Amino acid sequence: MRILIANRGEIAVRIIRTCKVLGIETIAIYSKVDKDKPFVAMADYAECIGEANPAETYLNMEKIIDVAKKLKADAIHPGYGFLSENDEFAKLVQDNGLIFIGPSADAIKKMGDKLEAREIAKKVGVPIVPGSESPISDIQSAIEIARKIGFPILIKAAAGGGGKGMRIVHKEEDFESAIRGAKNEAKFAFGDDRVYIEKYVEEPHHIEVQILADKFGNVIALGERECSIQRRHQKVIEETPSPIVTAELREKLFESAIKIAKAVNYENAGTIEFIVDKNRNFYFLEMNTRLQVEHPVTEMVTGIDIVAEQIKIALGNKLSFSQEDIKPRGHAIECRIYAEDPFNNFLPSTGKITLMKEPTGPWVRVDAGIEEGNEITIHYDPMISKLVVWGKDRIEAIDRMKTALSEYKIFGVKTTIPFCLWVMNNEHFRQGKYDTHFIQNYFKPSELNEFDEISKDGKLTPEIAPAIAFAILNSVKKKQNQQVDKSSNAERKINRWKMKRYENFR
Known part of the structure; x- marks a missing residue:
């Protein structure tokens, strides 16, 4: 089997990894500015589809279908963002004899319209705002x-x-x-x-329920996620289980999520999002008919590979487990590491990653779409990676995340690492007493200084400077020893190996 990934960055890497485990070949599509990114080198086949403009590349439905046909793909995985919730694309994929790894075009259309989704929730008895x-x-x-x-x-x-x-x-x-x-x-x-x-619900919590549904009418809830730490209404840190969700509320949320999914004959992975107020009253917010950025925290506590399940469901397989089989264990937290400046209202930070050292250790996971030497451009979302940790309880997970964030070294651009460290040390967060107003209520950029290894003017602090200088020197020596030519690793692999395979295949 061969799957084309209609996406880029860390989610493309994430999907490729699961495909390798399942013995499935992958096709990467990429724009010219992405030619050096890890996902291009990792895929079995890769095809450049244009310059940088998303409309001409990752949003170009016809071009993506053409590549899928040329390289004989059996299915297309849309990842998240771009065309993942586009019902026209889902239909086009199927009309061209390919498998769309996601829900039906009809379900995407119904739940993509927020007003229609509210009506569906209302009809099945789920509270709406x-x-x-x-x-x-x-x-x-x-x-x-x-x-x-x-x-x-x-x-x-x-x-x-x-x-x-x-x-x-x-x-x-x-x-x-x-x-x-x-x-x-x-x-x-x-x-x-x-x-x-x-x-407008005041003191709101953003809680979402991850579901899986097969083609036989089976729908299960894998758990809930707390996604209330947001900037510009977009999530930055997520965790599961939610610190405010009781067993009784969890049962009601799961029941509501499953009702909504069944109302539209949903299949594949999806997320039903709710707003929960300070009195634990909950209201349907929307449904995301795709994989979520924060899906790894659910994988960490359940042991279920959600991408693998997506592929199996799309191939017509029945869910191999029931609701009773889902027994989440421990606590997981995800920090989205963005190339953004938390000192300056989280504005995107562009430039070349001059040094990158990822954290390691037990129960630490890094889903990265960028590596050392790559450029962060203005063309796409500035996410560098997702850092995920697991602990036997919430406090252990928080402390493990603090350690992992302290070990994470990225230089060349500003990142949200200092902000994430600040959050892990904040008492309101540690006590689970926060809502979607967390940043506006508690965050003061001046408090980041003790968590930032580079001062605001871009100079290294005295404590970190020697270590970074040593690391950079080693990095330079390593590159010299390898006698790196002008081509990138990704480009060389494509030219010497993948394209050779492609020529033989063609």
Whole structure:
């Protein structure tokens, strides 16, 4: 079997690793700026599909299908982001005789429209946040709905997520400009300016339930994840189990998630997201019809390879375990390591990774899409890796994460490592007493200095400078000894080995 991965970076690496275990060949597609990235070198076949523009590369449906056919792929895995929740792409894959490793196009379409998803949840008896039942057509009607449910309210894009097209409005006088701003942003991000409004839940927790569903109507919940530490409405740190979810609430969340999945005849991996308030009342938020960035924490506590299950389900296999078989053990935490400057409102940081040393040790996992010498560009998401740890309980997991973060060395760009270390040391986090307002309530960039090995002006601190200088010298000597030519490792492998295989194959 041969699978084309319609994605890049760390998720492409993640999928390739599982495919190797399963004895499945892989095809990587890549843009020219990604030619040196690890996922290109790791795949059995690789094909360049254009320059840097996502619309011409990783979002180009026809080009991806052409490569899949040319290299005789049997299936396509979309990863997450890009085309992973595009119902047109799912249908195009299937119409071309290929297997789409994900849900049906119909399920993607139904759950991708936030308003339709709310109606589905409502019909099966799952609580939804009070709000508008249709897109906002005019400002006056929207104001009347907002008055009825009460401020603060949340404006949301009907066609997308990731915090785009989203506005929190605390006062009526700010409402009209917020609606216009949300519609403009939604139009730009999703090509659809429909927005709706919900009651804004104060002190909210973002809790999601990971499900797996096969083609035979079996749906199970693997567990919940706490995803409340966010910047710009996007997750930064996730953990499982959630520190606020009781056994009773967990049972209700699982039951609700399974009801929603069955209502749309869902199959493959998916995530149902909920908002939980300070009194543990929960409301359906949305469904992500794809693999989630934070899936590794669930894998760490269950021992289940979710990507492997995705492939097996797509091939028509029945789930080999039941809900009773799922017995999570211990606690797992994931820190997303971004090339961002936490000193400066988490703005992206571009440049060349001059030195990179990943942490190791028992129960430490690094899913990385970047290696030393790679360039962080402006073209794509600035994620470097996902650092995941496991502990027998929450405190052990936190302390293990602190150690791993302290060992993680990345130079050449600013990263979120100091911020993640600050979080692990924060008492509110350690006690599990936090919500989605954690950053705005507690974070002060000045407090990062003790966790940052490079001072704000870019100079090394006296404590770390000798060690880094020694590491850089060793790195330079290693490269000299290897007599590295002008081509990258990835490019050489493609030219000398993969392309030879491709020529023989063709």
